[in-house]
Amino acid sequence: MNESFRAIPSVDTVLRSSAGQAAAERFGHGETIARIRDLLEEERAAARQGSRLRDPEALGALALGELEAGWRSSLGPVFNLTGTVLHTNLGRALLADAAVEAAVAAMRAPVALEYDLDAGRRGERDDHLRALICDLTGAEDATVVNNNAAAVLLTLNTLAGHGGGVVVSRGELVEIGGAFRMPDIMAQAGARLIEVGTTNRTHEKDYRAALEGEGVALLLKVHTSNYRIEGFTSAVAATTLAKLARAAGTPLVNDLGSGTLVDLARWGIRREPTVREAVAEGCDLVTFSGDKLLGGPQAGFIVGRRDLIAAINRNPMKRALRVDKLRMAALEATLRLYRDPDRLAERLPALRLLTRSRDEIAALARRLQPAVATALGPAYRVSAADCASQIGSGALPLDMLASAGLALHATDGSGTTLERLASALRRLPVPVIGRIADNALVLDLRCLEDEAAFIANLDGLSDAGLI
Incomplete structure (x- = not known):
């Protein structure tokens, strides 16, 4: 045993190994030494048990590997093969190259975020987007905040924040992801909820009666983008509500949620009301997201009457709730893409993925099938299969997109084996996230564009002994 202990290298010897030096160079002298000392404690325990010891180079490599694993970001990229394009849990919209480049440029140098270069004095950060947004929506004025929930909160607090009544249809009292409920946000904003109509039917007379009550601060219309009520239903059009609100001297706010700036029908996607249409219908304010159908970074827009936007900005x-320079730069670059709608589907990743044809995706599945089958081995059967994608993030919840992918079946028919495979794929250098359905692990390929990187990534299954 004494001989075994004498064979254990010193900290300095391991540190001078090629891997040890590489670890110190990348992660610092102190962290590398601390990790080496932990490994040498393990060697002493192995020596007491008579186990085989490792040489200095092997220990240095272990230290380097463990330091690399510890420094790996939990926000690293993943392969989104879930079939949900705008996946809230996976970061929603991918940014266009122009938006990424703009954000990187803003990170690398000071920018005139709140500085008026012409006047040589303090400016407003909204000025970078105001003209663009107004041009694209037809609104008088605009402001931007952290997300659409913030846009709704800020609007309600500004216009009805001291117990003012907010009239809204019961059929529009939505709850979105993360238990965000419209009545709750209204309470936090200091507004008083006035429900009208029923879950499935609300009429003009319901709003008219509510407006005759005391203390009504605004009418709120909420676009039900994350669910749909069908059958025996009735809702009041925004144009009708605008006339009622104008006659009563009460603002009409339209929360579009995952608002879009273009008619998606031109690309074969069921049309959603655009922000320009909502403004033209007479809504005094319109709120919508930046990171859903718009395809930009997380943000919430408020557009509409100049006097109301000014009041919101004084709150x-x-x-x-404001956005920083990185998102401001990315938003500006994203909005500029909308000035050339004929090339929008090429340049905006969210729209490119949503409009990808089933035939293109099916061809990709056929190309990938042999490589994936080889990587998984005989424990799994891999076949190309048709499937259906969804837009995600609450947008067009009942609309499915014809897609294709790979269906991975366990040859023993075990659901446990499938769960083990799903776990192994999530532990790859670039995690692969699919969905289990119909006794198969389905990899929907709609959002896979770099097939070479995907195939290379599968080598990690055998390298790490994951299967």
Whole structure:
């Protein structure tokens, strides 16, 4: 045993190994030494048990590998093969190259975020987007905040924040992901909810009666983008509500949720009301997201009447909800793409993925099938299969997109084996995330564009002994 202990290298010897030096160079002297000391404690325990010891180079390589694993970001990229294009849990919209480049440029140097270069004095950060947004939507004015929930909160707090009544149809009291409920956000904003109509039917007379009550601060219309009520239903059009609101001297706010700036029908996707249409219908304010159908970074827009936007910008909450220079730069670059709608589907990743044809995706599945089957081995059967994608993030919840992918079946028919495979794929260098359905692990390929990187990534299954 004494001989075994004498064979254990010193900290300095391991540190001077090629891997040890590489670890110190990348992660610092202190962290590398601390990890080497932990490994040498393991060697002493192995020596007491008479186990085989490792040489300095092997220990240095272990230290390097463990340091690399510890420094790997939990926000690293993944392969989204879930079939949900705008996946909230996976970061929603991918940014266009122009938006990424703009954000990187803003990170690398000071920018005139709140500085007016012409006047040589403090400016407003909204100025970078105001003209663009107004041009694309037809609104008088615009402001931007952290997300659409913030846009709704800030609007309600500004216009009805001291117990003012907010009239909204019961059929539009939505709940979105993360238990965000419209009545709750209304309460947090200091507004008083006035429900009208029923879950499935609300009429003009219901709004008219509510407007005759005391303390009504605004009418709120909520676009039900994350669910749909069908059958025996009735809702009041925004144009009708606008006339009622105008006659009562009460603002009409339209929360479009995952708002879009273009008619998606030109690309074969069921049309959603555009922001320009909502403004033209007479809505005084319109709120919508930047990272859903618009295809940009997380943001919430408020557009509409100049006097109401000015009041919102004077609200002290606006500072707490504003966006930073990175998202401001990415938003500006994204919005500029909409000035050339004929090339939008080529340049905007979200739209490119949503409009990808089933035939193109099916051809990709056929190309990948042999490589995936080889990587998984005989424990799994891999076949190309048709499937259906969804837009995601609450947008067009009942609309499915014809897609294709790979269906992975366990040859022993075990659901446990499938779960084990799903776990192994999530532990790859670039995690692969699919969905289990109909006794198969389905990899929907709609969002896979780099097939070479995907195939190379599968080598990690055998390298790490994951299967």
